[in-house]
Amino acid sequence: MNVTYRLLALDVDGTLLRSNHRLSRQTKEAIEFVKRKGVYVTLATGRAFPSAQKIAKELKLETDLITHGGAFIGSSIDEPIYERRLNPEKAYHIVEILEKYKSHIRILHERYSIGNKIRQKNYIIAKMTIGVGDPLFYPMTFVDSLSNYLIDNPIAAPKICAHFRDESERLDAIEAIHEQIPNVRITSSSEGSLEIVSAGVSKARGLQILGAKLGINLDQMVAIGAYENDKEMITQVGLGVAMGNAPKDVKDLADWVTRTNDQQGVAYMVKEVFRKQLRVEL
Structure with a gap:
């Protein structure tokens, strides 16, 4: 049939x-x-x-x-x-862990995006992670320290993502998040990426x-x-x-x-x- x-x-x-x-x-x-x-x-x-x-x-x-x-x-x-959002406290903790590694981090709210500035080869990484895929009308802000930004500006975001050039660092970051933060789901949508949403x-x-x-x-x-x-x-x-x-x-x-x-x-x-x-x- x-x-x-x-x-x-x-x-x-x-x-x-x-x-x-x-x-x-x-x-x-x-x-x-x-x-x-x-x-x-x-x-x-x-x-x-x-x-x-x-x-x-x-x-x-x-x-x-x-x-x-x-x-x-x-x-x-x-x-x-x-x-379904990551609450502000959880989002802060995730960012705090990710900042220990060399990665380009983005907090993806539905109305805007906040990312960290990368000092080394930032143009190459930025092009890989925020280039053609994002419409220009989607406001993007880059800050020196995302964790410091979140202290003054708590965000309940649907998703946090990061992009790594070093696969071993990406795997270490995944392990650290799993060990320290309950009830999150980590997946990937491209090589070198890591995407975090709420469990379920x-x-x-x-x-x-x-x-x-x-x-x-x-x-x-x-x-x-x-x-x-x-x-x-x-x-x-x-x-x-x-x-x-x-x-x-x-x-x-x-x-x-x-x-x-x-x-x-x-x-x-x-x-x-x-x-x-x-x-x-x-």
């Missing part, structure tokens, strides 16, 4: 976007094609809400978006359907929350991703798809592997999976 899929969840970086951080015409056309089938299309991304919203606008999506790795979900920044937060959990609102079960969903933080949603939905550029461990968990992001992997998957599906009514 053929399954009718009612929701399509798309990761952004390494999935929707090509290596040049742009959407291809073929990808836009594929999203329009699946929308005409009556399928609910959403983004499931580690990006902050304003950044995800910019991509959604380009794709003409007016749906709830799963952002901050699942910590902030909604179609409006003012009225999210779900938000994930893209998969975000799809459960959105599905409950829409009356769509996980087995009626297709999710496509490219990195570690996509593993859970890929394994829990009806059809979990890995990009051709995904690491082997992500591909091994997927039901299906499509082409790479530079080979129109999303467009290829959409046409193959939804071509014969009749229009559904939500």
